Amino acid sequence: MKFYPTKLLTITCEILAKKNILDIFTKYSVTGYTSYEVEGRGSRGLRGQGLENEKNIKVEVVISEEKLHDVVEEIARTMFTDFAIMLYVSEIGILRTEKFS
Amino acid sequence: MDFLELIQSNLLTPIVLFFLFGIITARIKSDLKIPDAISEFLPIYLLAAIGLHGGIEMRNTGFTAMLAPMLVAIALSLLFTLNHYQILRRLGKFNIFDSYALASTYGAVGAVTFSVGISFLDNQGVSSEGYLAAILAVLEPLAFILAIFLTNMAVSKQLEEKKKSFGSMESKIDINSGETRSNLKQVLHESITGKAIVILLGSIVIGYIIGENGFSSISIVFDELFTGAIVIFLIEMGIIAGQRLGDIREVGLFLTSFAIIIPTFNGIIGVLVATILGLSVGGSVMFGLLLASASFIAAPAVLRHTIPQAKPSLYITSALGITFPYNIIVLLPIMFTLSSFIHNSESINLFHHVTNFLT
Numbered sequence: 340m341k342f343y344p345t346k347l348l349t350i351t352c353e354i355l356a357k358k359n360i361l362d363i364f365t366k367y368s369v370t371g372y373t374s375y376e377v378e379g380r381g382s383r384g385l386r387g388q389g390l391e392n393e394k395n396i397k398v399e400v401v402i403s404e405e406k407l408h409d410v411v412e413e414i415a416r417t418m419f420t421d422f423a424i425m426l427y428v429s430e431i432g433i434l435r436t437e438k439f440s
Numbered sequence: 441m442d443f444l445e446l447i448q449s450n451l452l453t454p455i456v457l458f459f460l461f462g463i464i465t466a467r468i469k470s471d472l473k474i475p476d477a478i479s480e481f482l483p484i485y486l487l488a489a490i491g492l493h494g495g496i497e498m499r500n501t502g503f504t505a506m507l508a509p510m511l512v513a514i515a516l517s518l519l520f521t522l523n524h525y526q527i528l529r530r531l532g533k534f535n536i537f538d539s540y541a542l543a544s545t546y547g548a549v550g551a552v553t554f555s556v557g558i559s560f561l562d563n564q565g566v567s568s569e570g571y572l573a574a575i576l577a578v579l580e581p582l583a584f585i586l587a588i589f590l591t592n593m594a595v596s597k598q599l600e601e602k603k604k605s606f607g608s609m610e611s612k613i614d615i616n617s618g619e620t621r622s623n624l625k626q627v628l629h630e631s632i633t634g635k636a637i638v639i640l641l642g643s644i645v646i647g648y649i650i651g652e653n654g655f656s657s658i659s660i661v662f663d664e665l666f667t668g669a670i671v672i673f674l675i676e677m678g679i680i681a682g683q684r685l686g687d688i689r690e691v692g693l694f695l696t697s698f699a700i701i702i703p704t705f706n707g708i709i710g711v712l713v714a715t716i717l718g719l720s721v722g723g724s725v726m727f728g729l730l731l732a733s734a735s736f737i738a739a740p741a742v743l744r745h746t747i748p749q750a751k752p753s754l755y756i757t758s759a760l761g762i763t764f765p766y767n768i769i770v771l772l773p774i775m776f777t778l779s780s781f782i783h784n785s786e787s788i789n790l791f792h793h794v795t796n797f798l799t
Contacts, residue, residue, distance in 0.1 A: 353744075389680040
């Protein structure tokens with residue numbers, strides 16, 4: 340079976356930053372994503388406890404290289420200073436390229 | 441003194457004891473925790489109960505009685521928000537974003553504080569006017585809308601100045617100001633359709649429609665269980681406040697004193713104004729509490745989106761870690777004593793009393 344190489348963008352951030360990220364996705368017509376609640380420790384201390392609004396989430400999106408640069412640039416420019424957020428990109432293989440245009 | 445006794449007896453109520461218990465639980469790093477679903481459910485339940493009671497009583501009293509208190513509360517809330525901003529910006533030397541975020545946190549109302557107040561009055565055998573629930577609903581988004589509006593104004597003013605110095609960048613800046621305008625519209629929509637306001641207004645309307653008769657079938661849930669539900673919720677609040685006690689050092693001395701002095705000032709003004717407006721002993725306490733309380737559940741959700749530059753650790757820690765415990769333990773008895781004192785002495789002629797005291 341042949342796997343076609345593409346990118347996976349993973350963002351871990353505070354739950355209240357989710358909306359901003361989804362807005363950026365919409366802006367660059369990224370059509371799908373997966374998110375889930377997580378907890379962990381980082382530069383802003385232990386996160387994901389207590390109030391509902393203080394939780395952390397992880398957003399994963401399979402994305403083509405061209406869109407990836409625009410999306411990451413906008414997230415970095417508009418959100419890195421004000422939000423608890425980190426992101427990384429990994430190389431992955433997919434079967435159906437038409438699903439992740 | 442009378443009110444010291446009241447503070448003492450207030451300390452020994454289940455609400456305060458369980459709150460303190462929550463703080464201790466967090467300090468000894470116990471793994472005790474109220475399940476997420478329950479701590480998200482309880483504020484909704486408390487607001488529904490407050491709304492139902494308010495609606496039922498408004499059916500008896502009508503709408504005209506609440507008009508003056510409502511307008512005065514709106515005016516005071518806006519005035520206080522501006523006042524907080526000036527204090528924080530000029531005396532506290534906070535940056536513009538933190539100042540507006542904190543100013544609106546303290547200008548807004550705390551629904552949990554309101555619930556505790558109602559149950560405190562119950563304990564004292566005093567009731568309050570039902571329409572205060574409607575005032576709670578109106579005040580909830582107000583301070584935020586003002587702060588967000590003013591922040592946007594200040595930011596676009598700064599952009600304007602930049603625009604003058606870089607004439608060539610005009611087109612890019614225009615796009616930015618368009619964004620802020622749509623942002624404000626979105627904020628208005630979001631804060632009016634926020635879950636707290638929707639459940640509160642919905643319950644007021646339903647309470648108004650069903651009246652006493654319809655309520656009797658659900659009173660076991662919304663009446664008898666009310667204080668018990670607050671107690672469970674306050675364990676959670678105590679745990680969260682306890683986890684944040686360490687952060688108070690970061691908040692600093694200025695904001696710590698602000699978090700105590702401002703609610704006291706606002707609350708006392710509230711009690712006095714409400715008494716002049718003709719509210720009852722309990723109603724004046726609740727009116728004062730509305731103005732004294734700070735928002736810590738709604739505030740982060742609204743402010744994180746609209747003023748993301750402001751540090752949430754400042755406004756959450758001061759509102760939840762300092763002001764909330766102070767309000768429910770110390771300020772409530774103070775306002776209650778004050779309110780009963782001026783309500784009683786009105787008939788005795790206050791001025792006569794004062795002149796007697798002086799001579």
